[in-house]
Amino acid sequence: MSGLIFAIELAYWQQTLIKVLVAAVLIPTTALILGIVFLFKMMSWMQSRMGPQEAGPRGLLQLAADGLKFLQKEDIIPDRADRFVFKAAPVVVLASTFLTYVILPAGPDLVIENLPTGIFFAMAVSSLSVVGVLMAGWASSNKYALMGGLRAGGQLIAYELPLILAVMGVVIQAGSLSMQDIVWAQADGSMFGFGGLGLPFVITQVLAFFIFMAAIQAELTQPPFDMPVAESEVVGGFHVEYTGFRFLFFFLGEFATAFAFAAIAATLFLGGWWVPGVDPNSALANVVGPIALFVKIMVVAFLIFWFRFTYPRFREDQLQRFAWKYLIPLALANITITGILVVVL
Amino acid sequence: MPKVPGMVKGLGVTFRTMVETLKPSGGPATVQYPHEKEEPSPRARGVIALHEENCTACMLCSRECPDWCIYIEAHKTLAPPRRAGGKPRQVNQLDRFAIDYSLCMYCGICVEVCPFEALFWSPEYEFSEVSIADLLHEKERLGEWMETVPDFEAYEAGSEAKGKKVPR
Amino acid sequence: MTVTDSQKMAYVAAQAADARVNLQFETEDGMTLNMGPQHPATHGTLRIVAQLDGEQVVRCEPIPGYMHRGYEKLCEVRTYPQVTTLINRIDWLGSFANEVPFILAAEKLMDVEAPPRAQVIRTILFELSRLGNISLFLGDLGIQLGGITIGFYAFRDREFVLNQIEAATGGRFHPNFDRIGGLKDDLPKGWIAETHLAMERMRRLCDEFEELVLGNEIFQARTRGIGVIPTDIATSYGMSGANLRATGVDWDLRRDACPPGLSYDLADWKVWTHPDGDSYARTWIRLQEVRESTHIVDQLLDSIPAGPIMAKVPRIIKVPEGEAWVATENPLGEMGYYVVSKGDLVPFRVKIRSASFNNISVVPWVTRGVFVPDVITILASLYFILGDIDR
Structure with a gap:
């Protein structure tokens, strides 16, 4: 089946080039989609507004116009900033997002790189962004940016743990770290002997799913965990001094990461590209797969942004308490129970 | 539960x-503003319109204005007598009536103190300018706004206030 | 443009004053965080200098004065009818409420009283401006705490109140409608029925606020026990209004010392108090006040007597010699005018007592040892309008 699409053997550098191009196109596109659909449209509807209407049909090109606007803006670097670190920080953040896209499977063959330790790799590279955020906060030579950066550092480190621990439950149940194998495990699973719907892990791992959702909310620094960028407290936090395309990088990074995390959540808990009724071994799965994954991602992203537009934010110490006192013990308990059940059953 | x-x-x-x-x-x-517009209430204080025929250049509005943004210039002239055979009357001929809308606080005192019903509020609100200096509007422009002045509303039950009319 | 010497001197003096404050804070240990004059949480141009230890506030001082407009002095060169246009802009969200105490003081000096119809309509408009003011507080508190959605709801429903104010007075924000001896004009037809509908909308906003913000566990964690002000501290700092009632003091000028000219006695209503004195209590009190206010308006709308709208006052107003102090319960707290007249067209001296200045002076006391986000919570829940601080 793998010969179906990649029938032509390409040289390694050709493959790499194609993969890089695919990721480079995917990131801004997905960020734009999420930004338009949720940040502009859904948020507006939830606030009795219509959102942008002028740019493009029904204002759907507004974010593209905003992106162009950012490119035209003057690139301001504060006088006392550490210039190199200041310039490098957005790139580091975007690089972490870029690397996460590598392992996302959109079909049985549609994956940029099917790593055997896929989810482990995703968790590892997504933590990279904290380095970029800290760099930005430190290099801006601004007290608000510093506070925001340090808050982000503390927060991202605290929420890496529940995130990984929540994933562990799924990994134990699937018996593999590979994203593709996790999808296959859900497709092959059965509920009480009925295999027609497979077994999306959200059913067995409800607790892990909620912990995962809470943790990615914090990873994305979105309300209720948006203290690092809280505009009423630290006025935008680590990106307060960034203008123009550097700010655009942070913005793209935020939304592309939201898309990537939603994709991971969809893959881990909702069955990824697999749809009931479509034979995962057929070529059709490669066509239906991306659509199914996209729909599932949108469902997860809807949840993420719904929380974002509804809740007020925590305080920094309350956030830490929430992570260490509730999420991590719960996640550990989840792993223990899953482990016992997997061994017993 | x-x-x-x-x-x-x-x-x-x-x-x-x-x-x-x-x-x-x-x-x-x-509402999608430039395409659809909200209808302000008839009493809304949008812009001050001038009914030039009624103005006698008595300067009351100019004096009572809290930030003195009304400029009036006039000269005395002789008008034909009211009755045949009478003496010609001396009246003030209005040369200039200008309101500086960059200073105006939209308080409505000028409209209120005008004894000859020459000033009216219009709910018209789209008169922004690119340059602040262009907000000084002369009597021609103020007169154009007279068309947008709505009729005075009827009063709520129990009122003893007398209804007024807009000169057309 | 030429700069005069006095302007230069004033600039130098202002720079020196700033430098002094900065020096005072910079020479001590820890980090100094300068919030404002341009900061999203300061509702305008309040400057707050906080000395931090990590994220904990060691010392915090509000520095008002960046928007001082000199109203007390300006009032001395304006005739009595002109003054109301100025003082509209003190608390710009509840502007009709600013006019009332001044007009009442002038009425007291001239010994005239508005006819009953004018008194009731005046009270209704007073309460509408309270609704316009406090409903924005409900939205703003949400925005300050990160839940921006309630802010849009507040703006959406507040529009109905503003439309009613506009329909009656002509001005959404600066009505300039109150006159010595009555009101400028009578109500337009159909206003009463529409105001009833607007009150319905406000009550719906209150329900939404309760569900979306007040009942939210995160909001409660952010506000309960934060910024606790005991009763004796509140009274010694001269706090008033909802901030004082949130500390358990049952004191409302509308009920306890309603000046003649307002008819609160015609309605049946209740003064809410809360024993806690924290940010949550202040929010809760204001929410109840909005609800109570809608009920006051509803009752008064049904009991507007027929009659004239203006008492007999001379066309050119000269206020006889004397002094008068009138204070009313404004949206932000006690607001009073001390008017001294020498029998001229203009007041000789006007002293304005606005609530926010006293309410905000408790900030250094209440922010000791709290975290930076709590400073935002406390500032938002104390609820000040910058124009009301600086005047």
Whole structure:
């Protein structure tokens, strides 16, 4: 089946080039989609507004116009900033997002790189962004940016743990770290002997799913965990001094990461590209797969942004308490129970 | 019945509002401004219109204005007598009547003190200019706004105030 | 443009004053965080200098004065009818409420009283401006705490109140409608029915606020026990209004010392108090006040007597010699005018007592040892309008 699409053997550098191009196109596109659909449209509807209407049909090109606007803006670097670190920080953040896209499977063959330790790799590279955020906060030579950066550092480190621990439950149940194998495990699973719907892990791992959702909310620094960028407290936090395309990088990074995390959540808990009724071994799965994954991602992203537009934010110490006192013990308990059940059953 | 957690209720509120906004019967609370416009109430203090024939250049408005943004210039002239055979009357001929809308506080004192009903409020609000200096409007422009002045509304029950009329 | 010497001197003096404050804070240990004059949480141009230890506030001082407009002095060169246009802009969200105490003081000096119809309509408009003011507080508190959605709801429903104010007075924000001896004009036809509908909307906003913000566990964690002000501290700092009632003091000028000219006695209503004195209590009190206010308006709308709208006052107003102090319960707290007249067209001296200045002076006391986000919570829940601080 793998010969179906990649029938032509390409040289390694050709493959790499194609993969890089695919990721480079995917990131801004997905960020734009999420930004338009949720940040502009859904948020507006939830606030009795219509959102942008002028740019493009029904204002759907507004974010593209905003992106162009950012490119035209003057690139301001504060006088006392550490210039190199200041310039490098957005790139580091975007690089972490870029690397996460590598392992996302959109079909049985549609994956940029099917790593055997896929989810482990995703968790590892997504933590990279904290380095970029800290760099930005430190290099801006601004007290608000510093506070925001340090808050982000503390927060991202605290929420890496529940995130990984929540994933562990799924990994134990699937018996593999590979994203593709996790999808296959859900497709092959059965509920009480009925295999027609497979077994999306959200059913067995409800607790892990909620912990995962809470943790990615914090990873994305979105309300209720948006203290690092809280505009009423630290006025935008680590990106307060960034203008123009550097700010655009942070913005793209935020939304592309939201898309990537939603994709991971969809893959881990909702069955990824697999749809009931479509034979995962057929070529059709490669066509239906991306659509199914996209729909599932949108469902997860809807949840993420719904929380974002509804809740007020925590305080920094309350956030830490929430992570260490509730999420991590719960996640550990989840792993223990899953482990016992997997061994017993 | 167990209490619904507040966080779940909050999600319900936002979701309800989204459905309400998207429903054809509901719709958003906003209007798409340049395409659709909101109708201000007839009393809305948008811009001051001048009915030039009534102005006698008595300078009351100019004097009572809290930030002195009304400029009036006039000269004395002789008007034909009211009755045949009478003496010609001396009247003030208005040369200039200008309101500086960059200073105006839209308080309405000038309209209120005018003893000859020459000034009226119009709910017209689209008179912004690119340059602040262009906001000084002369009597020609002020006179054009007279068309947008709505009739005075009837009063609520129990009122003893006398209804007024807009000269057309 | 030429700069005069006095302007230069004033600039130098202002720079020196700033430098002094900065020096005072910079020479001590820890980090100094300068919030404002341009900061999203300061509702305008309040400057707050906080000395931090990590994220904990060691010392915090509000520095008002960046928007001082000199109203007390300006009033001395304006005739009595002109003064109301100025003082509209003190608390710009509840502007009709600013006019009332001044007009009442002038009425007291001239010994005239508005006819009953004018008194009731005046009270209704007073309460509408309270609704316009406090409903924005409900939205703003949400925005300050990160839940921006309620802010849009507040703006959406507040519009109905503003429309009613506009329909009656002509001005959404600066009505300039109150006159010595009555009101400028009578109500337009159909206003009463529409105001009833607007009150319905406000009550719906209150329900939404309760579900979306007040009942939210995160909001409660952010506000309960934060910024606790005991009763004796509140009274010694001269706090008033909802901030004082949130500390358990049952004191409302509308009920306890309603000046003649307002008819609160015609309605049946209740003064709410809360024993806690924290940010949550202040929010809760204001929410109840909005609800109570809608009920007051509803009752008064049904009991507007027929009659004239203006008492007999001369066309050119000269206020006889004397002094008068009138204070009313404004949206932000006690607001009073001390008017001294020498029998001229203009007041000789006007002293304005606005609530926010006293309410905000408790900030250094209450922010000791709290975290930076709590400073935002406390500032938002104390609820000040910058124009009301600086005047």
